[in-house]
Amino acid sequence: MIEAKEHIAKIKTYKPGKPIEEVIRELGLEGEIIKLASNENPLGTSPLAIKAMRQALAESFLYPDDNCFYLKNTLAKKFNVTPEEIIVGNGSVEILPYITLAYLGQKDSAVVSQGAFIWFKIAVDIAGGELIEVPMKNYTHDLKAVAAAIKENTKLVFIANPNNPTGTIVKKDEVEEFFKSIPDHVLVIMDEAYCEYITDLQYPDSFKIYKERDNILILRTFSKIYGLAGARLGYAIANKNIISNLMKLRISFNVNRISQIGGKTALNDYDFIKKSYESNEKGKQYLYDEYNKLGIFFLPTYGNFIFVDFDRDSQLVFEALQQKGIIARTIKEYGFPNALRITIGTEKQNHRLIRTLKEVMQH
Ligand SMILES: Cc1ncc(COP(=O)(O)O)c(C=O)c1O
Incomplete structure (x- = not known):
């Protein structure tokens, strides 16, 4: 075998949030899939x-x-x-x-x-x-x-x-x-x-x-x-x-x-920046309220995503959400096996996330 340098061989490759196309390929899902896994801007591009x-x-x-x-x-x-x-x-x-x-x-x-x-x-x-x-x-x-x-x-x-x-x-x-x-x-x-x-x-x-x-x-x-x-x-x-x-x-x-x-x-697209900021603030407030009502622990955020702790292996929640067309992000590799990192979406996406989480948590 041709050996790589030792310090290169031991690198653990970064695993990004799953692309929508991959989830469709793997699970054969139909309907709209939303990606809340990589902290992209849910309003799109400027x-x-x-x-x-x-x-x-x-x-x-x-x-x-x-x-x-x-x-x-x-x-x-x-x-x-x-x-x-x-x-x-x-x-x-x-x-x-x-x-x-x-x-x-x-x-x-x-x-x-x-x-x-x-x-x-x-x-x-x-x-x-x-x-x-x-x-x-x-x-x-x-x-x-x-x-x-x-x-x-x-x-x-x-x-x-x-x-x-x-x-x-x-x-x-x-x-x-x-x-x-x-x-x-x-x-x-x-x-x-x-x-x-x-x-x-x-x-x-x-x-x-x-x-x-x-x-x-x-x-x-x-x-x-x-x-x-x-x-x-x-x-x-x-x-x-x-x-x-x-x-x-x-x-x-x-x-x-x-x-x-x-x-x-x-x-210099100040209009888009302002809209994106406002949408994030509004989404943040809505999600805080809903997580509080559901009794789910979360960290108040300064970004466009929320760290949510489910007090159990979050892989199960991740998979259940994915089955229903919502891609979140597990963060085990960061040392948080019970948490997910979930991007703040559009109003519609946030409502769907909470509706789906309620269904998932009942089971
Ligand atoms: C803290 C932090 N730095 C850098 C990046 C990567 O950004 P870029 O898309 O510019 O490579 C991210 C992406 O999620 C991030 O969260």
């Missing part, structure tokens, strides 16, 4: 982005702009940074292994919370670095424990804020304290995939921290509120030196021209 992407389709014979000039410039203007401080990825997860490959040697360590977004661990494994896992406190990152876990060889710390799958956040004061307490040579990745859903004033302003420090990288995505998960588009903002190193690892033309145009347009 209509302005769709229009722009349609126009761009005719230019598919041309390679894209390798440096994403227009998209980077639009982002730079929005965040008051320079294009040299931005890298764009084929989804934000593409950038995670670039960070570990560039900054984590095999003798170095990275600190990740147990129950944090699982791609952090995969990225550490890809580079073959040491993974230091820290227990969470009240289902969220325990920043004091994270700081205490940093060793001399620690190069990276990963924080998802809000965290997936728990939907919890670490707050402004805690984050500012945290940065003061850690060495400057430790790069902190703040993954803010769901930040556009948050208006809470206690949510940290990572750009303020970025203006004061060199050891923060802000990771964001177009997959959530902008509705471009299928177009695969994400970006990171960090100092020029870090970005120039990450750019060296990028495969040429990693971001296709349709997505570049879609992202640039979606960023």
Whole structure:
């Protein structure tokens, strides 16, 4: 047998939420199937982005702009940074292994919370670095424990804020304290995939921290509120030196021209962003009320999904929902065998979810 490198062979492949097509193939279901498994935007894609992407389709014979000039410039203007401080990825997860490959040697360590977004661990494994896992406190990152876990060889710390799958956040004061307490040579990745859903004033302003420090990288995505998960588009903002190193690892033309145009347009589709935010808030409130009435434990969320604990193996609930055409997400691999992560859907989808859960729980 041809052996792969040891640290590559032991990587556990990421299992995403099931696509609708797969469920249809496997279960032969008829009728409308709803996917509440991957925290996509239930309202769809920004209509302005769709229009722009349609126009761009005719230019598919041309390679894209390798440096994403227009998209980077639009982002730079929005965040008051320079294009040299931005890298764009084929989804934000593409950038995670670039960070570990560039900054984590095999003798170095990275600190990740147990129950944090699982791609952090995969990225550490890809580079073959040491993974230091820290227990969470009240289902969220325990920043004091994270700081205490940093060793001399620690190069990276990963924080998802809000965290997936728990939907919890670490707050402004805690984050500012945290940065003061850690060495400057430790790069902190703040993954803010769901930040556009948050208006809470206690949510940290990572750009303020970025203006004061060199050891923060802000990771964001177009997959959530902008509705471009299928177009695969994400970006990171960090100092020029870090970005120039990450750019060296990028495969040429990693971001296709349709997505570049879609992202640039979606960023300024304020009407769609507002509608998506409002729909999420309304859905959240409805689902909180219904889960409370059903006596189901859940975590209040800062994202577009809710962590719901069924107090029994959630695989059974997952399968029963799936049989009835609703795809949720099990999160055993995050250490939560009794919980499901369920995306907040449209009003109609949320009503169907609750109706179906009631039927399922009676049996
Ligand atoms: C915390 C977090 N980061 C990153 C991502 C991945 O985003 P992308 O689609 O940009 O790769 C997700 C997706 O669910 C997420 O929950």
